[in-house]
Amino acid sequence: MTALGTAPAPAGPGRPSGPGPGRPGGLVRTVARTHRTALALTLVALATATAALIWLHSLGDEARAGNSACATPPTDRLPSCAAVEAITVDETYASGLAVIATVLSWVMFPAAAWAGGALIGRELESGTAELAWTQSVTPARWLAAKLGAPAALLTAGTGVLVPVNVWARGDGNPNLTGDWYYPDVFVSTGPVAVAHALAGLALGALAGLVWRRALPAAGVGLAASLLLHSLLERHREDLWPPVTRTEAGSFELPRSALQVAWSDSPRHGVPLTRADFHPESHFWPLQYVESGLLLVVAATATAAAFVLLARRLP
Structure with missing residues (x-):
């Protein structure tokens, strides 16, 4: 934040000099420096998740075969094949994929809370934003940089993790990876994951501008994202017309079908x-x-x- 206070003044009308926020790209660099801890944690999380998915992919064939590493007699590194309580590869594989799916599905929540609290709310509460606006940085440019940098990072990060997650899931055996329509599985295996993250970021930023205080803005942004997430999960099956199957007598739908309605x-x-169902x-x-x-x-x-930002300016 101190970088904003020490930035040099413009050398001429509308033409700033030096490395301050008034130069093209300077404000983005200032945002990156101000939030370098959050940026570093995000990069570490992305690297960790990617490494975990690569490791899980290496377990895929053995997990699908229903085998687990064991030895008879047991050794220091491998449990006894007769031990029922031994952790099997398929359990490790399924549990790991479930954790990654949950993380990808819920990324909008920390994005919204951080955007409302640290990214926007704290800057307005402390007066840092107003200071930047007096140093050749228009409020519109300030907000564009504040949103653009994290939006690019979230898009790139989730855009990479989603295909890696799909790759790690292999053939998508539902006994190991969960059915395609499970909420976390659905969100974490398609572009919805990226859209969730961007929606959370935007809602958090809006909450920051409305409340102008870090803690309330973080809470409201999180609550708005939770409400949106819940509504979409509840009404997801209504977003596309289902297939209707009518037959005399009784029948069973395949496991891969998401049942919407059933009547006899x-x-x-x-x-x-x-x-009525979704294939x-x-x-x-x-x-x-x-x-x-x-x-x-x-x-x-x-x-x-x-x-809102334009209307609140004097």
């Missing part, structure tokens, strides 16, 4: 079964629609933040 009713003395082929339509909705939320919140 006699007609002309014949039992009739009707099922696995609906994964991508549902991904695209949900991603679109999240990006609309992100764009709307971002636009509202710029409008």
Whole structure:
């Protein structure tokens, strides 16, 4: 933050000199320096998750074969093959993928809390933002840099982790990786993960501008993201028209089908079964629609933040 206070004044009308925030790219570098701890933690988390996924991929074939490393008799490094309580490779593989899926699915929550608290709310509460605006940095440029840098990092990070996660899942055996329509699995295996992160960032930034204090803004941004996440999870099956199957008698849907509605009713003395469901082929339509909705939320919140900032200026 001190970099803003020591930045040199412009050498001429509208033409700043020196490495301060008024120069092109200077404000982005200032944002990176101010939030270098958060940036470093994010990069460490990305590297750790990537390394974990590469390791899990190396276990995939053995996990799918249902084998686990053991020895008879047991050794110092390998448990007894007769030990029922021994941790198996398939359990390790499934548990690891589940943790990664949860992390990717919930990334919007820390993004929203950080954006509302540290990125925007704290800057306004401490007066650092106003100081920057007096040093050849317009409020619009300040907000654009504040949002642009983390948005690029979140997009790049989740954009890399999602395909690596899909690669680590192999053939997607649902007994190991979970069915495609499980909430965490669905979000973590498509572009929805990126859209969730950007929506969380925008909602947090808007909360920061509304409350202008770090702690309340972080809480409101987190609550707004939680509400959005919950609404989409509850109504995800309604985002695309389901397939309807009607047959006389009874039948069972395949495990890969996401059941939406089920009814049994006699007609002309014949039992009739009707099922509305999403087959696995609906994964991508549902991904695209949900991603679109999240990006609309992100764009709307971002636009509202710029409008609010302009109206609050003297």
